[in-house]
Amino acid sequence: MSIAEIFATMSYGTAPESTAEARDWIAARDGRFGHFIDGGFTAPGDAFETVNPATGEVLATLTQATAGDVDAAVAAARAAQPAWEGLGGAGRARYLYALARLLQKHARLFAVLETMDNGKPIRESRDIDVPLAQRHFYYHAGMAQLMETELPGRRAVGVCGQIVPWNFPLLMLAWKIAPALAMGNTVVLKPAEWTSLTALLFADICQQASLPKGVVNIVTGDGAVGEMIVGAKVDKIAFTGSTEVGRRIRETTAGTGKRLTLELGGKSPYIVFEDADLDSAVEGLVDAIWFNQGQVCCAGSRLIVQESVADDFHARLKARMDKLRIGDPLDKSIDVGAMVAPEQLTRVAAMVDGCAGGLIHRAASPLPGTGCFYPPTLIEGLEPADPLMQEEIFGPVLVSTTFRTKAEAVQLANNTRYGLAATVWSENVNLALDIAPRLAAGVVWVNATNLFDAAAGFGGVRESGFGREGGWEGLSAYTRPAVEPAPLKVPAAGKTVAELSPGIDRTPKLYIGGKQARPDSGYVRAVHGAGGALLGHVGMGSRKDVRNAVEAAHAASGWASMSGHQRAQVLYYMAENLGARAGDFAGLLDAASGRGDGVSEVEATLDRLFTAAAWADKFDGRIAGVPLKGVALATRVPVGVLGILCPEEAPLLWMVTALASAMAMGNRVVLAACEGAPLVATEFYQVLDTSDVPGGVANILTGAQADLAPVMAAHLDVDAVWSFSAADLSGVVERASAGNLKRTWVNHGLATDWTDRDLRPFLEEATEVRTVWIPYGE
Amino acid sequence: MKMESATGAGAVPAHSEPRNPGMALDMGWVRSAQANTPAIERRAATLPGRRSVKKDHQAAWLLKAVTCIDLTTLSGDDTPGRVRRLCAKARAPVRIDLLDAMGMGPITVGAVCVYHDMIAPAVQALDGSGIPVAAVSTGFPAGLSPFHLRVAEIGESVAAGAAEIDIVISRRHVLTGDWQALYDEVRTFRAACGEAHLKAILATGELGSLRNVAKASLVAMMAGADFIKTSTGKESVNATLPVTLVMLRAIRAYHAATGFRVGYKPAGGISKAKDALVYLSMIKEELGDDWLSPHLFRFGASSLLGDIERQLEHHVTGAYSAAWRHPMG
Numbered sequence A: 001m002s003i004a005e006i007f008a009t010m011s012y013g014t015a016p017e018s019t020a021e022a023r024d025w026i027a028a029r030d031g032r033f034g035h036f037i038d039g040g041f042t043a044p045g046d047a048f049e050t051v052n053p054a055t056g057e058v059l060a061t062l063t064q065a066t067a068g069d070v071d072a073a074v075a076a077a078r079a080a081q082p083a084w085e086g087l088g089g090a091g092r093a094r095y096l097y098a099l100a101r102l103l104q105k106h107a108r109l110f111a112v113l114e115t116m117d118n119g120k121p122i123r124e125s126r127d128i129d130v131p132l133a134q135r136h137f138y139y140h141a142g143m144a145q146l147m148e149t150e151l152p153g154r155r156a157v158g159v160c161g162q163i164v165p166w167n168f169p170l171l172m173l174a175w176k177i178a179p180a181l182a183m184g185n186t187v188v189l190k191p192a193e194w195t196s197l198t199a200l201l202f203a204d205i206c207q208q209a210s211l212p213k214g215v216v217n218i219v220t221g222d223g224a225v226g227e228m229i230v231g232a233k234v235d236k237i238a239f240t241g242s243t244e245v246g247r248r249i250r251e252t253t254a255g256t257g258k259r260l261t262l263e264l265g266g267k268s269p270y271i272v273f274e275d276a277d278l279d280s281a282v283e284g285l286v287d288a289i290w291f292n293q294g295q296v297c298c299a300g301s302r303l304i305v306q307e308s309v310a311d312d313f314h315a316r317l318k319a320r321m322d323k324l325r326i327g328d329p330l331d332k333s334i335d336v337g338a339m340v341a342p343e344q345l346t347r348v349a350a351m352v353d354g355c356a357g358g359l360i361h362r363a364a365s366p367l368p369g370t371g372c373f374y375p376p377t378l379i380e381g382l383e384p385a386d387p388l389m390q391e392e393i394f395g396p397v398l399v400s401t402t403f404r405t406k407a408e409a410v411q412l413a414n415n416t417r418y419g420l421a422a423t424v425w426s427e428n429v430n431l432a433l434d435i436a437p438r439l440a441a442g443v444v445w446v447n448a449t450n451l452f453d454a455a456a457g458f459g460g461v462r463e464s465g466f467g468r469e470g471g472w473e474g475l476s477a478y479t480r481p482a483v484e485p486a487p488l489k490v491p492a493a494g495k496t497v498a499e500l501s502p503g504i505d506r507t508p509k510l511y512i513g514g515k516q517a518r519p520d521s522g523y524v525r526a527v528h529g530a531g532g533a534l535l536g537h538v539g540m541g542s543r544k545d546v547r548n549a550v551e552a553a554h555a556a557s558g559w560a561s562m563s564g565h566q567r568a569q570v571l572y573y574m575a576e577n578l579g580a581r582a583g584d585f586a587g588l589l590d591a592a593s594g595r596g597d598g599v600s601e602v603e604a605t606l607d608r609l610f611t612a613a614a615w616a617d618k619f620d621g622r623i624a625g626v627p628l629k630g631v632a633l634a635t636r637v638p639v640g641v642l643g644i645l646c647p648e649e650a651p652l653l654w655m656v657t658a659l660a661s662a663m664a665m666g667n668r669v670v671l672a673a674c675e676g677a678p679l680v681a682t683e684f685y686q687v688l689d690t691s692d693v694p695g696g697v698a699n700i701l702t703g704a705q706a707d708l709a710p711v712m713a714a715h716l717d718v719d720a721v722w723s724f725s726a727a728d729l730s731g732v733v734e735r736a737s738a739g740n741l742k743r744t745w746v747n748h749g750l751a752t753d754w755t756d757r758d759l760r761p762f763l764e765e766a767t768e769v770r771t772v773w774i775p776y777g778e
Numbered sequence B: 001m002k003m004e005s006a007t008g009a010g011a012v013p014a015h016s017e018p019r020n021p022g023m024a025l026d027m028g029w030v031r032s033a034q035a036n037t038p039a040i041e042r043r044a045a046t047l048p049g050r051r052s053v054k055k056d057h058q059a060a061w062l063l064k065a066v067t068c069i070d071l072t073t074l075s076g077d078d079t080p081g082r083v084r085r086l087c088a089k090a091r092a093p094v095r096i097d098l099l100d101a102m103g104m105g106p107i108t109v110g111a112v113c114v115y116h117d118m119i120a121p122a123v124q125a126l127d128g129s130g131i132p133v134a135a136v137s138t139g140f141p142a143g144l145s146p147f148h149l150r151v152a153e154i155g156e157s158v159a160a161g162a163a164e165i166d167i168v169i170s171r172r173h174v175l176t177g178d179w180q181a182l183y184d185e186v187r188t189f190r191a192a193c194g195e196a197h198l199k200a201i202l203a204t205g206e207l208g209s210l211r212n213v214a215k216a217s218l219v220a221m222m223a224g225a226d227f228i229k230t231s232t233g234k235e236s237v238n239a240t241l242p243v244t245l246v247m248l249r250a251i252r253a254y255h256a257a258t259g260f261r262v263g264y265k266p267a268g269g270i271s272k273a274k275d276a277l278v279y280l281s282m283i284k285e286e287l288g289d290d291w292l293s294p295h296l297f298r299f300g301a302s303s304l305l306g307d308i309e310r311q312l313e314h315h316v317t318g319a320y321s322a323a324w325r326h327p328m329g
Helices: A003-009 A019-027 A066-087 A089-105 A107-118 A122-150 A169-182 A197-208 A225-233 A241-254 A278-289 A308-319 A342-353 A406-414 A429-438 A472-478 A543-555 A564-580 A582-593 A598-616 A651-664 A678-691 A705-716 A730-739 A760-765 B025-033 B037-051 B057-065 B080-091 B095-100 B116-125 B147-159 B171-176 B179-195 B212-221 B241-258 B273-286 B304-317
Strands: A047-051 A058-063 A154-156 A159-163 A186-190 A216-218 A237-241 A257-261 A267-273 A300-306 A359-364 A379-380 A397-405 A419-424 A443-446 A480-483 A510-511 A515-517 A524-528 A536-538 A622-624 A630-638 A641-645 A668-672 A698-701 A718-721 A743-746 A765-775 B069-072 B111-114 B133-136 B165-166 B197-201 B225-230 B262-265 B297-303
Touching: A003 B057, A003 B080, A019 A107, A019 A397, A047 A122, A058 A197, A058 B037, A066 A154, A066 A216, A066 A278, A089 A107, A089 A122, A089 A169, A089 A197, A107 A122, A107 A197, A122 A169, A122 B037, A122 B057, A154 A524, A159 A169, A159 A225, A159 A641, A159 B212, A169 A186, A169 A237, A169 A472, A186 A225, A225 A237, A225 A241, A237 A241, A237 A472, A241 A257, A241 A730, A267 A278, A267 A406, A278 A308, A278 A419, A278 B037, A300 A406, A300 A419, A308 A359, A308 A379, A308 A598, A342 A397, A342 B197, A397 A406, A406 A429, A419 A429, A429 A698, A429 A765, A443 A582, A443 B111, A472 A480, A510 A543, A510 A678, A510 A730, A543 A641, A543 A668, A543 A698, A543 A705, A564 A582, A564 A651, A564 A668, A564 A678, A564 A718, A582 A598, A582 A651, A582 A678, A598 A651, A641 A651, A641 A705, A641 A743, A641 B037, A651 A668, A651 A678, A651 A760, A668 A705, A668 B241, A678 A698, A705 A718, A718 A730, A730 A743, A760 A765, B025 B212, B037 B273, B057 B304, B069 B080, B080 B111, B080 B116, B095 B262, B095 B304, B111 B165, B116 B133, B116 B147, B165 B179, B171 B179, B171 B212, B179 B197, B179 B212, B212 B225, B212 B241, B225 B241, B241 B262, B241 B273, B273 B304, B297 B304
Parallel strands: A159 A186, A159 A237, A186 A216, A237 A257, A267 A300, A267 A419, A300 A397, A379 A397, A419 A443, A443 A765, A641 A668, A641 A718, A668 A698, A718 A743, B069 B111, B069 B297, B111 B133, B133 B165, B165 B197, B197 B225, B225 B262
Antiparallel strands: A047 A058, A154 A480, A359 A379, A510 A515, A510 A698, A524 A536, A622 A630, A630 A765
């Protein structure tokens, strides 16, 4: 085209980024890659190809890891770990800083290689992926530097197995490796088989940084290699990927004692109120669902727009879609690149083709003739009952529906199994800040979308997984208490007698919704004291009692919205009423244990109640130091409804420690009393009854924990289960929790130090960190 | 889209597009106008990275930018001689050897923009070129002289031969939320313009917020503005990309609602060829190709042309250029 012709048509032309350096880098390795184990690259083995999805060109051949490769990588990481941790935070900070600098120095190479391998537009890899990866290493260099002073009593978990997806290959690697290394862990990381090249380039810069051998190990291959890592002798698994695979990992690791964090799928709502800046909200959608071809776990993929502006908004949206430029990802003027692989293209196309309802609008822009390209698509007018409103599409496909009121907007937004992110657009600060905390999501963006930073925690609730990446809260996944717990002592059964001591019979029932309720089973079991004396009977709780208790707990959701001050008042009142009956409880404890320490246990329990009350209005969030004009609020929100299995040791102290901590943070609790001294729990009904505890906030069941635990853990409306049972229930709970991917906190047969007055471990388990991003400026 | 001849462009091209007649003041629409500053700033900040125009395309785009320049002199020491020199540059803004090398016929700038007293020498100097003379008016730049004098000034400038009148609005009407007064003012100015086109200068740097820019843009268009323009060049903050985005979106909304296309003129602070490319791509993205033409888009700029000339010579020769190699205006 001549200049005169271009002058007349004002077309953009092409602006291709050169691939020469990236090709040189591959060629220098003969286009064949082994694994990076113990500081060196292994010889290429059984190979598979990695392909540029925009062109179909084979970029390189990679090695499918064998069990031996994974074992070697884990062994190298294990061997390297003590010295790496022993180096100290300041020593590790130097290495992390070097990695950040090297990422920066080779930024363009990383960006081009990422785009060639993944198909994402060069603008995104250049302006988003690579800078955020650098930022993660800088940020965590700082965390390493500060570890000893700011995280006293914490140490590295050990060897971490890390499995990252193909949508942000380098960035997800950074999110996994930077915090792990900062805290003194060593890693075995597997990149996705479609997109391993930038991980191998990262291995290259680990060598350039003279990172000690074995600290970072990278093995390539498909899901089978991921399974080998999950099954290997590692201390922790960190996985980002599909909910389906995450659930399998949860089941596989159940009962092994391996720590687990999962960052899974999403179907994130994008709510537009009538008073929003509609044009900006439309532009936000471009960043929400047409960023990275919609292959983003937190993509704003469900548009929920107020009826009063819906037609206008959709018209603007379609006009904007038609302006999107789709094509060669290496072109600097391309908005939408290639999907990662033909399989994904086929899958997305099939999902859209199978959609019966709604009006489909596809961006008018022409598609390249070959390559994995799918047009930006809007499916308008779907209802929650349509499958595509519920299922994650993981492609450039937006679905939309409308709402009438703010309450309906929240209902629609939360009508999902997922809970990763949410976006709210409104120019009314009252409205936006009212809605934000009511959304079931780990991240909420107000008048913006897809904002990320190392200083702000990222992660989900519900089936979007658990754990946070980024911020102080992200470090807990990579540290553990420095004190090693002792094995749990399981009480031995003694001989028993069958006669009740004389007196008025008291037969406690279950405590559900603030009232005593007969067990559904209609059975009771005998409770014996230490000397074998029959102390009384308690109800045998069963499935339906769990069901009723969970329903009662949900009905008491008002507890979560009470202020910390109000909750503290209730906890103090519980202490008052327990104190008034201290003698009764001490007697019950002594009868159960045969020891004479009941008085001191009651005293310690009162202290815990005071501590929990003290924390109720003090377990503050923080303002994350993100590079933005605005605030990113890391808020502590209650997990929801907790199932708690009590231990046999210190029956009153433990029960109240767990209950009060959970209550202080706004949770409702379904508690399975310990089996040895359940009368302590049933006696506690009266404390709850007299202390203004709203019905349903604290529910107490008695019976066999082995029966109650799987029901609680499998219950899809329970948000977390804590098990400190003396019975071996950790594996049962973790396995059954996979159903809704609820959070679990289990003892793995290890004892807890009940003399520790620090409630923070409980408070952390009782809360989720939700990051609310609020850019501002007028 | 509208296709322009590559040769002989320069004068406001004859186009079938009707002038914006304006409409009744729609206060519901004005009140509902929103502008979220952080989101607008984010869009403005990322656009340059989303669109990159290179090589021949860049040269063509820069030539387009030249044809959209209102070559401007607004100084107290302007003289007929100074204006004649500017007008000569307006007729031949890019060296003919460079145009030849690029296979382009002659081009001119979009207009010459002067104060009232310089209209006559400008009209004379541009005689036969087809280049319109634009006059700043209505007590430019503050717009605080007596209202009847401001209206009369338009009439005199039109009589003197100005084809375009760049009026300034009373900022106080925006700052006090008196949209009716703003509407009436611009409506009166428009009537005084007659056949001359009215460019409404909003002085966005003095309006306090992007929300006010959005509202003032709508009111000016409702009152019949042919163009809305950011600034006089005399405010401390002049044309910016966020302000541009807000005004372009208002133009788009007005077009969607009425079918009339209103032009846009950023003025002040655009001095680099690279910036001009970003403005053009923002127009293309937000409004479409129809607006990439001097009858709907102008740069109010005095030093931009010099930078574009140097970039064009670099495009032709491959060597970086020097200012003194290009005739001054």
